[in-house]
Amino acid sequence: MSVLKILRLQNGFTIKIASQKIGISSTKYYEIETGTQTADLVTINKLANLFNVPAEKLFESVKFKAKEVEKVV
Numbered sequence: 001m002s003v004l005k006i007l008r009l010q011n012g013f014t015i016k017i018a019s020q021k022i023g024i025s026s027t028k029y030y031e032i033e034t035g036t037q038t039a040d041l042v043t044i045n046k047l048a049n050l051f052n053v054p055a056e057k058l059f060e061s062v063k064f065k066a067k068e069v070e071k072v073v
Helices: 003-010 015-022 026-034 041-051 055-059 066-071
Strands: none
Touching: 003 026, 003 041, 003 055, 015 026, 015 041, 041 055
């Protein structure tokens, strides 16, 4: 599970809501979250601000079991 997905779920956002909050399409958000598309610096900063985390947190590799999800933030 990606860091972005974990942060999105922890904040109770759907892909649609998260994408609207940062001004990109739901498709683009999904592609960034799944790693099939890259994000530019502006989008990275918007994501960091949305989830109130340092931008570098978005680049961490995450492979957690459900019990460990809360340790991400």
